[in-house]
Amino acid sequence: MGGRACLFAVFLLTASLAFDSNTPSRVILFVWDGAAQWVTSRILAEGKLPNLQRMIREGAWSDGMITSFPTKTAVAHAVFTTGVYGHTNGITGNSVLLAPASDHTRLEWESGFFSNPLRAEPIWVKTARAGLMTYTFHVPQSYPFQNSLDRLRPAEAVNLRMLYGYSGLRVTAEVITHQRAATVAARGWVVPEAEGSEARELSFRVGERVFWGLFFDDPFDLASGCDTLGIAKDKSDGEFVARIKPGDGESFSVPIATILQGEELWFSLRLFELDETGSRFLMYRTSGEAVYASSQAFPGIGEPGIEAFAANAGDVLYETGWLGKTLMEGGDGLAEKRLLETEAHLNEQIGAQVERVLSQGDYRLLIMYSPVTDELSHALVGYIDPGVTDFDASMAEKVWPTLVAAHQLQDDLLGKVMDHASRDGGHVMVVSDHGMAGTDRVLNVNLALAQAGLLAIHPDRSIDLPRTKALYLPLGDASVAVNTLDRKGGIVPLEEKQAVLARVREALERIRDPESSQRVVTAFFEPSTQGLLQPGGSGTGDLFLDLARGYYFSDRTDRDEVVSRTTPAGEHIFMPTRRDMHAICAAWGPRVRPGTQWSRVRAIDVAPTVLDVLGLPIPSELPGRSLLPEAPLVQ
Numbered sequence: 001m002g003g004r005a006c007l008f009a010v011f012l013l014t015a016s017l018a019f020d021s022n023t024p025s026r027v028i029l030f031v032w033d034g035a036a037q038w039v040t041s042r043i044l045a046e047g048k049l050p051n052l053q054r055m056i057r058e059g060a061w062s063d064g065m066i067t068s069f070p071t072k073t074a075v076a077h078a079v080f081t082t083g084v085y086g087h088t089n090g091i092t093g094n095s096v097l098l099a100p101a102s103d104h105t106r107l108e109w110e111s112g113f114f115s116n117p118l119r120a121e122p123i124w125v126k127t128a129r130a131g132l133m134t135y136t137f138h139v140p141q142s143y144p145f146q147n148s149l150d151r152l153r154p155a156e157a158v159n160l161r162m163l164y165g166y167s168g169l170r171v172t173a174e175v176i177t178h179q180r181a182a183t184v185a186a187r188g189w190v191v192p193e194a195e196g197s198e199a200r201e202l203s204f205r206v207g208e209r210v211f212w213g214l215f216f217d218d219p220f221d222l223a224s225g226c227d228t229l230g231i232a233k234d235k236s237d238g239e240f241v242a243r244i245k246p247g248d249g250e251s252f253s254v255p256i257a258t259i260l261q262g263e264e265l266w267f268s269l270r271l272f273e274l275d276e277t278g279s280r281f282l283m284y285r286t287s288g289e290a291v292y293a294s295s296q297a298f299p300g301i302g303e304p305g306i307e308a309f310a311a312n313a314g315d316v317l318y319e320t321g322w323l324g325k326t327l328m329e330g331g332d333g334l335a336e337k338r339l340l341e342t343e344a345h346l347n348e349q350i351g352a353q354v355e356r357v358l359s360q361g362d363y364r365l366l367i368m369y370s371p372v373t374d375e376l377s378h379a380l381v382g383y384i385d386p387g388v389t390d391f392d393a394s395m396a397e398k399v400w401p402t403l404v405a406a407h408q409l410q411d412d413l414l415g416k417v418m419d420h421a422s423r424d425g426g427h428v429m430v431v432s433d434h435g436m437a438g439t440d441r442v443l444n445v446n447l448a449l450a451q452a453g454l455l456a457i458h459p460d461r462s463i464d465l466p467r468t469k470a471l472y473l474p475l476g477d478a479s480v481a482v483n484t485l486d487r488k489g490g491i492v493p494l495e496e497k498q499a500v501l502a503r504v505r506e507a508l509e510r511i512r513d514p515e516s517s518q519r520v521v522t523a524f525f526e527p528s529t530q531g532l533l534q535p536g537g538s539g540t541g542d543l544f545l546d547l548a549r550g551y552y553f554s555d556r557t558d559r560d561e562v563v564s565r566t567t568p569a570g571e572h573i574f575m576p577t578r579r580d581m582h583a584i585c586a587a588w589g590p591r592v593r594p595g596t597q598w599s600r601v602r603a604i605d606v607a608p609t610v611l612d613v614l615g616l617p618i619p620s621e622l623p624g625r626s627l628l629p630e631a632p633l634v635q
């Protein structure tokens, strides 16, 4: 009896710990790139995302989040992490026009994923300054790190640890087959595995290194003939750096190091097919991206298990048929299964990096990112969204399970993160940066402007800027710019800008689909610093467009038709208030009342919410508000 009462007391103590005001508050912000609200809700309704489901049951969920206009990854992330819109934070597209305007034309731009054009303070700087240990994993605008570190004193900068693997220094993924790298009888190896008469070898280059592969018969493997691939840096090496087997139950190799431009980067191999003669095979090699850390104190830095990062998975190889015949081309699902393996491998790498930090236990804010949902949504939503011209319900049904599986990979990773958070009293927020719409027609905006006499094209079909009055910018920002004199290469006097804009509208309003004769450009927006859309800024254009369902933008000038058909795809750039562009937003943790249902929320509310949970002041210049009710008074 006494023992029982004691146990009960211990239980009470533990249960109240998470809500104790002395327990440091913590937040994990997990961004599922491209997870559309309409897609995610459907998968939730099928009961296939158990961890997100648990978050929603025990926490909060939204009817849809309005992120940014354009609904692009770089832009929405900058809104999440600075709490202000693009005209203030500087990130107005996946690319932005170079500054200063006097030195650069409207055809010169830089990446909006990098921190160089970022002009507002990211939330990780605020938390580090407040003395809270902060980690970021592959978050847009965190790299180059100097933009953030320069905002902190050295004593504050020790609280900020950033990891980044999208610098662009990479070896791109490829599929290696016997057609691309023929095998020959093995010769000159010193490993004992080469002694069997059936052993065959190949060589392949990755980055600046050549690798040797030996197909051999593993005596401990019941499969007859060649059943194993050993990888060596040199045939005279006494052992393999990696060893893999083909088939279903197998997995990716350990990380293998190569060199590119003086940097070490890591790749892995997956042997999808191998015949017993060792002469026919299909092998996937992951991308390998240089991973940088803002501090040598980043947990695990220097270790292959932490530095190995593919950055992106096999979506491009899938779409070009390298993983096998796709479902859309009559395949049996094998290519999709392979694609999902590459995506799972990427999320395992992210999981390893994040878990290493979580197990250290010192984080107060942790921001993590995974592109898996975006990659699969681009590849598949064009077949799932009934808004495309030739929507085929039976194909949609065939493709759907692969899209579900991509979300499940995110959900698995979420489950691991929630496990840690439930032990350390942490809050978890899951957000996405935009939705996804099926498209199968493209609007070549600049061709329409050329036909209206507003844009000139060189004989080589590039834009002739000195004779161009308006152009759709090559920035992925849904904007047309007037080529005014206030930027280098401009020809339009500022007082004529409105007249040119009127001509642009007139030209674009006129465009009709040649098949359906419906209007293609459905809405125009001028730069604004108010309302839900707020497009505009010095690095973007002067008129923003939205398109009818099924259409996407192109800035190409080497095409003949203003409107043309394309392969179905998932795309995002459109007005964030469009139902298909709505993002997801969920929150879970001690401060979140179970079963909370938010109606529409905004990306600008994410930073104030995180600051609120962490007990930090919300700066008055932030336009958003915390999504949570006021913190309970300390008992």
Ligand SMILES: [Zn+2]
Pocket: 034, 073, 374, 378, 572
């Ligand atoms: Zn995307």
